[in-house]
Amino acid sequence: MQTTLLRLSCPDKIGLLARITNLVAHQGGNLKEVAQFTDPKDGWFFTRMEIETATLRNGLEALRTVIAPLAQELGAEWSLRPAEARPKVVLMVSKLGHCLADLLWRWRSGELAFDIPCVISNHETLRPFAEREGIPFHWVPVTPQNRREAFAEMEALWTSLGADLVVLARYMQILPTEICERWPSRLMNIHHSFLPSFVGANPYQRAYFRGVKLIGATCHYATADLDEGPIIEQEVVRVEHYHSEEDLLRLGRDCERLALARGLRYHLAERVLVRGNRTTVFRD
Amino acid sequence: MQTTLLRLSCPDKIGLLARITNLVAHQGGNLKEVAQFTDPKDGWFFTRMEIETATLRNGLEALRTVIAPLAQELGAEWSLRPAEARPKVVLMVSKLGHCLADLLWRWRSGELAFDIPCVISNHETLRPFAEREGIPFHWVPVTPQNRREAFAEMEALWTSLGADLVVLARYMQILPTEICERWPSRLMNIHHSFLPSFVGANPYQRAYFRGVKLIGATCHYATADLDEGPIIEQEVVRVEHYHSEEDLLRLGRDCERLALARGLRYHLAERVLVRGNRTTVFRD
Amino acid sequence: MQTTLLRLSCPDKIGLLARITNLVAHQGGNLKEVAQFTDPKDGWFFTRMEIETATLRNGLEALRTVIAPLAQELGAEWSLRPAEARPKVVLMVSKLGHCLADLLWRWRSGELAFDIPCVISNHETLRPFAEREGIPFHWVPVTPQNRREAFAEMEALWTSLGADLVVLARYMQILPTEICERWPSRLMNIHHSFLPSFVGANPYQRAYFRGVKLIGATCHYATADLDEGPIIEQEVVRVEHYHSEEDLLRLGRDCERLALARGLRYHLAERVLVRGNRTTVFRD
């Protein structure tokens, strides 16, 4: 059954949900799933709707035509697309392959529906894992000298391949500020700590020395402020005194995989709505 | 800010959410929170709305008047009430006081908003804990001989006190079938296992002998089929080989407290919608 | 069955566990539970043993006599006591009663075995909850002007009452550095965040604004560095975009109660061994 995804956020008003559901109903659209949240703190309205495409008398584009003026009136940020459209997701990696392997399995098995135009890395290590799946692999080394050019090359790749999203799947380089600003809510990172604990480098080592009893991972959108972007998903696991730093790395890998896979899942299904530094995530 | 709670379920139809939100909007009602779920399996529609009471131009009863005919047309099960109305909840206990103590604390501190017309028990053990809070305590011993009369007496108490809900907070007696049938979705039980594991007596002992690595508790509505009623909430905790049966009891108590408190919270806020043996719980 | 608790830590050496267990065996002591951990990072040895007291041919004090010279030779920090000795625990509170209520219930029901010489608070709010349990309540107001005297008065109380441990059960005042230094590993605090996230004031508010997807609580020993002491236990709970700051407070309360109760349990049973800023916790 084909599905149309509507995602919309705007300042709150009385009657908003009624107006939108009316528009959908007048097109014959059957609502399969509706999520709505009004943030009482700053009076903001968020909604996401799954509409049975076959019931839309005049199709998705006709629905777009009637929603557009309302969205403009409301000052809304919104999107409307077929759920079946597979977003193009570029994967960025360094040498650690656990997140890549996990995403490739979910992609290959169809659990997550997206296309992978390429994998990019600053090392050759993971080339075989991409290429054996038939995915182009680009090696773009990054040095203090070529940083600017290297990232320009990568961003050009993203653009030329029509990337809808770029996933930093344990890509251990810090992205230039301007790139982060040009790709808002389209750069997804997995940080290997339970943010805001252990922002920055070597979080597992620091977790070990702090003696915490839980470690975790955070999936968030990258912004110019390192590790400060809107959080999409977090996962934690209990640790004990007998766990070495190496054990924390091992236990953390499972957290990273799960948090990233869930965050990506929510993003692909238009379930993440960002406002400022907070996300509304209509989880499934 | 006063709030009106609307809860409604019925067979699904195109345009349902639009019709209901229109009715509310026409009364001026500002929707603070809307939850909606359509069960694709059997085509059933569930919704719960929080409406800002002050914005209802003609008040809650006027809204009831316009919703009633729609609900009838739809064959809906529904309710509409002020969130501020405090349901009357009778607490039933035996000798174990941990769930009672937990509920009394949440009630006393205002975390949960309800009134307690009385505590009923088949033992005198917990009388002081109720009475020191100013809550009447009724001792109704149950023996094989007086079972029928004892439960008749208790049900009469519930009725005369206007109980909206009866909570079996580790009340270790099995209720007569007829009573379960007369109080559908109004008898809440906490079972000391992660159902459907260990239905029936001595679940912790059986968990111990089975050697499970997780134990739990289940909050559910009591039905004529013991431990088979609709599940509202469950909680689990990890156990290890070194945990004795007594340890399982101890660890389980925390699960029981949490699962019961959450289940009661959802019920009090009209967040639980029952259909057959499944619940839709719009959690908060 | 009476039990003797031995707790010992020292620099690691080959044959250490053999030497200690030999000493115990030569006294006839039956080991009911042995936990041992060697920290490979800094070569430190930690052990905790539960010995069946009745099997000690010459009793606990004779065992102490044979262990003392070995401990001295090893440069060990150690303790030996009957498990049945009930430590004296002073409870410090402000206005929030959830941790107090939880501890009082576990104390009253016998789940945790300790004595409460008194409850101390800078407010009168919780007096009735202590007094109805027959526990003396001391009101010691703290102002910027009387801080020094107030804490001197409280520390004098602790000392005169023979406190083995002081629990800051949501006591919202910062303790003077000298007091923290005089009571190492004997001041237990519950911090209302998942440390090291949100060190300091208003952690739930900051968690809300950061948009985290999990919040938590941390039970730790207080040290001169605020919120930097050795962590004993942590607990987390998932939160969603629709949870307000007030919801975080509510959800956090259950984390705080559980983390504090567990931390206290481990401490009372001599299960916590501190070295530097890390704890070895032989959990049960």
Next chain:
Amino acid sequence: MQTTLLRLSCPDKIGLLARITNLVAHQGGNLKEVAQFTDPKDGWFFTRMEIETATLRNGLEALRTVIAPLAQELGAEWSLRPAEARPKVVLMVSKLGHCLADLLWRWRSGELAFDIPCVISNHETLRPFAEREGIPFHWVPVTPQNRREAFAEMEALWTSLGADLVVLARYMQILPTEICERWPSRLMNIHHSFLPSFVGANPYQRAYFRGVKLIGATCHYATADLDEGPIIEQEVVRVEHYHSEEDLLRLGRDCERLALARGLRYHLAERVLVRGNRTTVFRD
């Protein structure tokens, strides 16, 4: 650093740990990790030790020589082996590849240390995933007619390849009773429910219809009684009313992967000691 693993269980006696640690100490063995548990219920002693191999004056075999007579005297079940020996693990699969993919990644990356003599399946589906890793793949179709011969063929394979362990990684066939009996604690299964809930077929479907709020997976040793074998590890995940049967399958896959990977990890490191239907798992 090379490590020797000692695992031993027997009826409890006073002085047992002292005798064993003495034997190790007399060989010069440095104990890196000691886990000990005495089951008070049936008086059984379990221990596992990690010994620094380089410190054993006369090597591992000399240690075996001195432990053997003690073990015989005690009626102990025991093993002694270098941690570096890589057990041979045959993987059995059907059509679902998520557990296989997960184990292959952990194997390939070195997170888990074992050899895979072959993958066996009743379908050809997963052949490419094994073969691209250089692992032989055997297709052994099973029909009602050839069941006996098929399993005889497979068991012959296990034996001829010197399998130390056989992992049923979502192998959807029930093994013949005699085979289960011939391979006690050497057949590891992952069951797709939180046992003892939903023993048998279609657990996710049954979980859906029962309306549980948590689903899970169980890693256990296979025995003649289907799904009744000793449990090694369990994992659960919260589910909601809006999760379809298909969603449960998806969420459950992550539980299955984690529970199986952990169970296998514990087994490979000699951390699982079985007695009757219960396991002692000295987790790491």
